[in-house]
Amino acid sequence: MRNYILKRLLQLIPILLGITLLSFLLTNIGTADAIDVMESNTGGAMSEMEKEQIRVGLGLDRPLVERYVLWLGKVLTGDMGTSFVSGQPVFSTFLSKLPATIYLTLTSILLTVLISVPLGIVAAVEQDKFIDHLIRFFSFIGNSLPNFFVSLLLIYIFSLRLGLLPVMGDAGGWKSVVLPTLTLALAMASKYTRQVRATVLEELDKDYVLGARARGVGEKRILYFSVLKSSMLTIVTLLALSIGSLLGGTAIVESIFMWDGVGKMAVDAIAMRDQPVIQAYVIWMAVIYVCVNLVTDIVYHRLDPRIRLGGEIAERRGV
Numbered sequence: 001m002r003n004y005i006l007k008r009l010l011q012l013i014p015i016l017l018g019i020t021l022l023s024f025l026l027t028n029i030g031t032a033d034a035i036d037v038m039e040s041n042t043g044g045a046m047s048e049m050e051k052e053q054i055r056v057g058l059g060l061d062r063p064l065v066e067r068y069v070l071w072l073g074k075v076l077t078g079d080m081g082t083s084f085v086s087g088q089p090v091f092s093t094f095l096s097k098l099p100a101t102i103y104l105t106l107t108s109i110l111l112t113v114l115i116s117v118p119l120g121i122v123a124a125v126e127q128d129k130f131i132d133h134l135i136r137f138f139s140f141i142g143n144s145l146p147n148f149f150v151s152l153l154l155i156y157i158f159s160l161r162l163g164l165l166p167v168m169g170d171a172g173g174w175k176s177v178v179l180p181t182l183t184l185a186l187a188m189a190s191k192y193t194r195q196v197r198a199t200v201l202e203e204l205d206k207d208y209v210l211g212a213r214a215r216g217v218g219e220k221r222i223l224y225f226s227v228l229k230s231s232m233l234t235i236v237t238l239l240a241l242s243i244g245s246l247l248g249g250t251a252i253v254e255s256i257f258m259w260d261g262v263g264k265m266a267v268d269a270i271a272m273r274d275q276p277v278i279q280a281y282v283i284w285m286a287v288i289y290v291c292v293n294l295v296t297d298i299v300y301h302r303l304d305p306r307i308r309l310g311g312e313i314a315e316r317r318g319v
Contacts, residue, residue, distance in 0.1 A: 008297055012290050020075070023282035024068050027275045075283065081276035085269075090276045094262070094284065101261035104184070104254075105246035107177055109239065111185035112192060117235065119189075120196025125223070127201060135193065142190025151183040151256045168258035180257045184250060192238050199234040203227045240296040247288045 062070075074081070080090040123135040158179060159167045165175050203209065204227060212222045247262075254263040262284065269277035 005294075005298060008294055012294065016286055016290060019286040020072060020283060021068065023279055023286075024071060025064070027278055028064060028067070071279075080280045080283075083277055084274045085272050085277075090280045093277070094265070094280050097260060097262050097265045100259060101247060101254075101263065104177060104180055104250075104259060104261060105243065107181040108184040108188070108246055109242060111181055112188040112242065113239070115185065115189035116192035116196055119193045121200055121223070121228075123193065123197040124200035124204065132197075136197075139190040139193045142186050143194070145187070147183055147187055147250070148252050148256060150186055151179065151253055154179050154182055155256075168256070176257075176259075180253050180259055183253050183257075184246065188242055192242075195234065195238060196231070199231045200227055203230050206230075236296060236299050240292045243292055247292075 071081070078091055080094070082088065083090055083093060086093065119135050119139075123132045126132045155167055158165045165178050200223075209222055209227065212226065213219075251263040251267045253259070254261045255267050258264070262281065265277065266281040268274075269281065
């Protein structure tokens with residue numbers, strides 16, 4: 001197991017380096033000069049001499065490859081530069097936005113699991129019955145609606161018409177997270193309900209289920225102790241993908257609800273061409289997906305004996 005994790009970590013290093021190189025090149029080869037962008041964002045006026053001094057101080061007069069190496073060295077020590085807009089350190093700004101995104105991620109994932117897993121199981125067990133058709137109908141509708149439309153619809157119903165929940169911001173305590181959580185969870189639960197249903201149906205048709213029924217094992221025991229255990233790989237994959245995207249910040253939802261998280265920070269940085277913040281966001285997204293994929297592989301390794309045995313055989317053969 002230790003060798004497996006070490007091998008996966010070594011494989012991820014070139015991926016991260018490639019992503020950092022690509023993001024740095026894309027944000028630095030544009031036609032817009034960083035100092036001109038900084039000047040327009042601050043609303044001040046600088047002379048050409050002042051611009052040149054700032055350019056030299058930021059190292060923008062050096063070759064692109066040299067700038068990348070220096071920037072990567074600073075990133076590895078926790079220095080992601082200074083924002084062109086606020087003038088604050090990017091790393092501290094990013095850390096201040098992260099708790100809001102993590103909070104929204106946890107609530108959305110929890111609600112998604114509470115909705116999609118039970119509904120998917122019920123739809124599979126009651127295949128082609130009325131409840132199955134009803135669940136599939138609403139999951140199809142929920143999966144078809146874009147997040148911005150769902151968010152506006154929820155705001156209209158629960159905030160403007162009923163006055164139960166705040167429209168935006170996080171000043172309302174736990175009530176502030178309800179609408180963005182519902183917006184994210186409804187879309188994810190609609191998609192995952194259908195996938196959980198398909199996975200459970202596939203497992204119910206396998207020979208080990210028929211054998212258990214032939215031995216007189218109860219349906220509930222088969223479902224909860226055998227079928228669900230075998231379906232965990234699919235559920236874990238779905239959760240891993242969702243956690244990665246949510247921790248990256250859902251830009252549209254956070255912007256609509258003015259949720260002060262990582263996604264809204266990225267949207268604001270793109271609009272203001274704040275290069276250091278954009279680069280920090282890209283690195284964050286890369287690290288999140290790499291870590292989520294690593295954790296998912298480890299969970300796969302523990303849940304599926306075929307993967308574990310295959311890895312052991314490959315190690316013996318020196319593959």
